[in-house]
Amino acid sequence: MEQDFEIYPMPMFPTLAVGDVGASAGWYSEVVGFGTVFVLPGADGDPVVAHLRWRKYADVLLVPDGAESADRKGVGVSLSFLVGDMSVDAMAEKLVGLGVELDEGPVTRAWNTREIVVVDPDGYRLVFFEAVDVGRSFDDVMEAVTNGE
Numbered sequence: 001m002e003q004d005f006e007i008y009p010m011p012m013f014p015t016l017a018v019g020d021v022g023a024s025a026g027w028y029s030e031v032v033g034f035g036t037v038f039v040l041p042g043a044d045g046d047p048v049v050a051h052l053r054w055r056k057y058a059d060v061l062l063v064p065d066g067a068e069s070a071d072r073k074g075v076g077v078s079l080s081f082l083v084g085d086m087s088v089d090a091m092a093e094k095l096v097g098l099g100v101e102l103d104e105g106p107v108t109r110a111w112n113t114r115e116i117v118v119v120d121p122d123g124y125r126l127v128f129f130e131a132v133d134v135g136r137s138f139d140d141v142m143e144a145v146t147n148g149e
Helices: 021-032 088-097 138-146
Strands: 015-018 035-041 047-055 058-064 078-082 102-109 113-119 125-131
Touching: 015 021, 021 035, 021 047, 021 058, 047 078, 058 078, 088 102, 088 113, 088 125
Parallel strands: 015 058, 078 125
Antiparallel strands: 035 047, 047 058, 102 113, 113 125
């Protein structure tokens, strides 16, 4: 995936507390395909912050967890990313080929998306999705969901 490392004001991005910033950054970049905007090394040379980008306005910041957060990382947190250059099915095949276990999918949802769900090394759920029918209006999709279609 081509990465855009332009620096710009971000309207929102998550900061994830992880057990090992370097290992997690490696997983996100080498396995899933995020680009690395920057990595800030600590005094010992190990990374203490990693800024990663899936695509423009879809960044995550990885920081070391504190002992008090170790038992609750990732609980209830799902981050959703629009798949860009490949289909959800192709991404699923790529990830499985790299040894990643899919938590769910590929699955087509009633709300007009096709998704896969993976869990990162720290328990955060990553949902990668694409629109199934880009020609459907929001109202059509909501009517189908309401009617159980």
